[in-house]
Amino acid sequence: MITDIIQKISSETGMPEDEVNDKIEEKKLELSGMISDEGAAYIVAKELGVTIRKIQRLNIGNIITGMQNADVIGKIVKVSEKAFEKDGNKGRVMSVILGDGTGTIRLSLWNDEIDKFSGFTRGDTVHVRGFVKEGLFGPELRLGRYGTLLRSDETIQDVLERKTEYERSPISELAEGQHRQIRAPIVQVFGGNIFYEICPVCKGRAKEWKCQEHGDIQPEYGLVISGIADDGTGNIRIVAFNDAAEKLIGMSKFEAKRLFDMKKKMEAVIEKIPLGRELVIDGRVSRNALFDRMEFVVNGVSGIDMKREIETLLA
Ligand SMILES: [Zn+2]
Structure with missing residues (x-):
């Protein structure tokens, strides 16, 4: 990942990449080789006033x-x-x-963002930093204003091609690690805090109007909903974020925040959430290690499409 850091330093300071490289080598010598290339790169970045966020890399399947x-x-x-x-x-x-050993995902580039793709071609490996929205074909990566698309020096051998449509399963048969579709109503939504703060600059988590990197900020809010889905064969705890959470509760996060702000009570939001609607929910079954239980992490939500339902029954 050191190439990412070099590219970032170069693009933010205008210093040519080989010059950045020299600086990193100098830094290693200065520290008598007691530090890794990456460690030296972080120090050089800091000295040049470039902020490098620690990379939390995601498997595409997750x-x-x-x-x-x-x-x-x-x-x-x-x-x-x-x-x-x-x-x-x-x-x-x-x-x-884009694909890796755990799955594939669509990256959508709009208008001027397409310029960032110049020089890349099929078979190249790239490092994308962005956010995830629900697209027509499930989750998709977007760059937005602060996203980046850079070359990666990692090698990815095999790509796991995943079916775009999830296989339907009764809740009682769900097993850890599966990507599945369930058809079930939400029978309960938990209270507690359903909003979390996001730094508007870096989109990282913020706390009490402060971002670790950007100091005092006026946060944007993310939405997280957890509840219970029950399809008659069994029930499972479900967790949904942002777009998926909005679909699950049938209201936008702005509406939810407005309801909350009016009464400063989470119940004001929870009581407005319609329960018992049949939903078709795509997601991943994962184990919550903290509570030692299975959870269905929602990827997409749709209402019931009767024509599709009949086809599924006949298949
Ligand atoms: Zn920030």
């Missing part, structure tokens, strides 16, 4: 809708681009499928 801060290394397996027109405005969108 990406879920609503993540605000996703670091992903993937191999480019497919690229397509098309022009579109919406409300009289012309635009372009590029779809890049």
